[in-house]
Amino acid sequence: MAEAAPTYTALVLDGLARDPARVALRYGDEEWTGQRCLDLVHRAARALERAGLGRGDGVTVLAGNRPEALLVRLAANLLGCRVAMPFPDGPVAEQVALAEFAGTSALVFDPVRCAAAADGVARAVPSAVLLSLGPSPLGLGTDLLDLAAARSPAPLAPRYLPEDVMAVRFTGGTTGRPKGVLRRFARPPRPPLLAGSVFLLCTPLCHGGGTTADLALAAGGTVVMQDGFDAGAVLAAVERHRVSRMYLPPHLLYRLLDHPLLPTTDTGSLRRVGYTGCAPSPRRLAEATRRLGRVLHQTYSLTECGPVARLGPDEHLAPRLLTTAGRPYPDTGLRVLDEDGAELPPDRTGEICVRTPTAMAGYWRDPELTGQVLRDGWLHTGDLGSLDAAGYLTVAGRRDPMAVVEGHNVFPREIEEPLRTHPEVREAVMFTTTDPDRLERVHAAVALVPGSRLTAEQLHRWARAHGLGRCAPDSLLLLPAIPLNGLGKPDLAALRAQVDAGSGRAAATAGARDGV
Known part of the structure; x- marks a missing residue:
């Protein structure tokens, strides 16, 4: 009889026991x-x-x-x-x-x-x-x-x-x-374990970086823990502890590239800098490869199923590939389907559906949504994308209205509901723009009651006091009415144009997230 595969928890504990005298965790001056x-x-x-x-x-x-x-x-x-x-x-x-x-x-x-x-x-x-x-x-x-x-x-x-x-x-x-x-618990390690690595955890333990930390411990490596991201502290840790692996969402990678200490920091120990979470800027990826070397490793990954596709360090040298999410892992099935569930040919955009060994068991307390997303062994991601003839995946966006800001999912209701609670607000709509680095920016348009003198800053303070979460909108448009398209729905293109033109009673709130 074949021996049962080890469980996730057993892999981590076995990794700690493999060399119990080694330093497994570093936290400030503490050594565990x-x-x-x-x-x-x-x-x-x-x-x-x-x-x-x-x-x-x-x-x-x-x-x-x-x-x-x-x-x-x-x-x-x-x-x-x-x-x-x-x-x-x-x-x-x-x-x-x-x-x-x-x-x-x-x-x-x-x-x-x-x-x-x-x-x-x-x-x-x-x-x-x-x-x-x-x-x-x-x-x-x-x-x-x-x-x-x-x-x-x-x-x-x-x-x-x-x-x-x-x-x-x-x-x-x-x-x-x-x-x-x-x-x-029966969850295989993906991607494969890399022995002896020194992994720097500077993103929340409760997200993808925590999984990578587990895998580093399971492989007999060391995890350097920092409670939050600070570019200068990250660079100091890389040099001091000879860090070989990091996970940085694109917006944090850009902050590292922009830090004045990068040119004088010894980053030669780095072997892999993984990133995922949102579409990166090809220009900045090319810059990162020039300055950090052949270490970038992009993963298209979802909480529901783990890693799906990857773009390796050498592939980052090809400019045409920097707009892709790489090719599927060998153990991953990937199909692009039209609205009727038929598989699309290369270069046609449809919903990305995947089959992986690490697919979720379902959604907690939501069998209906589980049945919609998991069908016949395939996970319907809700992401839109296309495969080219060489098998490279390009992610076009999401079918559902959601943004990814600094690695966090932001849903319209999280932005709209706190704004709508104000007595002078008739309607609120979230929409997004993309900056030159291809980072998503969240905005909100608000229709006020006639005669209101409410300012964007006053409304922002109100919303923060009434449930606005981590991601404050970068700007608020205060309008007499929300523009509608021919179908009677909010005209998001018109709202984006107003942000670009700086029209409407708008106030920038960028930086408000720093205190959240």
Whole structure:
């Protein structure tokens, strides 16, 4: 009988145990050996079990990039718990709603950074056990690290089955319709593990960078953790720790290229700089290759299925390929379908449908949407694209109205609803533009009641106080009426033209996201 494939959690724990004396995690001046990591995983698992948690329970981890958050997540998984990780710096209302939606039996939280959200979860889900990563200044919950210190570090047998749900990964905000992607423990490592790498994690642990960090540990490598992106700190870490791998969404890659210390920083250790999340600028990709070397690796990837297509370092040398997302992975099936479900020939645009070994198990608590997206073993992505005769994929955009801003999905309702709550707003419409670097910019047009003297800045402050999330619009157009097209729908092309012309009572709000 063939031996069962190792589970995702087992791969990471085995990677930590392969060389327990090595430095597995670096965080500031802290060094965590593989053995120290394993000890906390097993101690924390026993502490969680003592708190009444077990297979099938939901654990929500609300913390930034710190070793304890990564390791407690593994501990919960070892018990067979289903782990959800909301964005740690999102609006409190969003964090509370996502924790409630995820079916939280226990909330593990950073007591300083996320105390307000923990208090909200305690009120919304009174049955949830509150466990803090260290002493809580507000007296919320119980110190999980203190509980773990009294437990045994001896290895604990896994409590899960391969087909159990390991994680709920969020893909949308709760002001719209939240989507929780279900991942099972039986999830092969993709892309293949690279032994001995030093991976720099400077994007949120709860997103794609966290998966790459896991894979680096599973391969016996080291993860350098930074709690947030700072271009100067990234460059310093690359030189100091001889970082070989990084993951940077395009907007962060551009900030690295624009930093004045780049020319004097030794980046010779870099072997792979991965990027994904939105369409990049060919001009800036060419610049990155000139300045960093043959290290760029683009991945077209979705939360629902993992990596789909890739564009390797040498392919970045061909200018014509820089507008593509590369070719599908060898283990991936990819088809482009028309509206009737028929496969289209090369260079025709339709919906991208994929079949991968890491496809999701479905959407949490949404069988109807799961049935719409997963059909006959194929994932219908909602993205539009085309394949050329050589098999290169070009992603044209999305079928559904959504934007990707700084690596985060932004849905119209997240922008429109807080604006519509103002008594002088009759209508609000989100739309997007693309800047010269091919980054999406979000804007909103608002129709005001007659005679209103409301300013864009006043409305922006109102919206922030009434649920506007991470992504404030770059500009607001205050109009007497929203222009409509021949079908009676908002004329987005006309609105984009007004932004380009600077017409309407508009105010730029770029930079407002920095404080979110």
